[in-house]
Amino acid sequence: KNEVEQSPQNLTAQEGEFITINCSYSVGISALHWLQQHPGGGIVSLFMLSSGKKKHGRLIATINIQEKHSSLHITASHPRDSAVYICALRGANNLFFGTGTRLTVIP
Amino acid sequence: DAGVTQSPTHLIKTRGQHVTLRCSPISGHKSVSWYQQVLGQGPQFIFQYYEKEERGRGNFPDRFSARQFPNYSSELNVNALLLGDSALYLCASSPGTDLGETQYFGPGTRLLVL
Numbered sequence: 001k002n003e004v005e006q007s008p009q010n011l012t013a014q015e016g017e018f019i020t021i022n023c024s025y026s027v028g029i030s031a032l033h034w035l036q037q038h039p040g041g042g043i044v045s046l047f048m049l050s051s052g053k054k055k056h057g058r059l060i061a062t063i064n065i066q067e068k069h070s071s072l073h074i075t076a077s078h079p080r081d082s083a084v085y086i087c088a089l090r091g092a093n094n095l096f097f098g099t100g101t102r103l104t105v106i107p
Numbered sequence: 108d109a110g111v112t113q114s115p116t117h118l119i120k121t122r123g124q125h126v127t128l129r130c131s132p133i134s135g136h137k138s139v140s141w142y143q144q145v146l147g148q149g150p151q152f153i154f155q156y157y158e159k160e161e162r163g164r165g166n167f168p169d170r171f172s173a174r175q176f177p178n179y180s181s182e183l184n185v186n187a188l189l190l191g192d193s194a195l196y197l198c199a200s201s202p203g204t205d206l207g208e209t210q211y212f213g214p215g216t217r218l219l220v221l
Binding site: 004030031033035040041042043044045048050086088090093094095096097098099100 | 140142144147148149150151152155162163164165195197199205206207208209210211212214215217
């Protein structure tokens, strides 16, 4: 049983396209993280959400607690956005991770 | 300011051996968490330590243990290594104990068990 489901698993986009990555979950949570992992393994925290919407530059993250769903949007995508995007849920003394969405942005 | 550091960066061991991985958190951060990421999968939570005490534990066997030192650095120990322990081991730090806080990840240690 997977507490966190991400879609799509893989995504290829042309530079400039609007990107949406989805995260659905089945457990009650108090916070949700969006993370970016580049080749080589380093992980960067993009957002921490407990409600509503957050924006940072070209990145927008939303969460709907009632529907147990979060989305990460990238506007005007760029090849440097190519990475694996992972959502992670804060449970009780634990973090549950999705398997990630591999994004490739083609120039 | 230095970020989270981990050592070693790469490690090769054989089945049955023991391994110790090290993590130094960002200065001022008191919480260290450990994660295992098998190739092609998302990370899995192993432990969280805060102020030298275990605050959370994932679904890992007792072969996995950790500790945190007075300077908040941490070690992850794995005994009786199995081939399936081959993975990227990530450490993250945060100021407080809440895993809902922003986690700052280190570059990871790649462990290969032969």
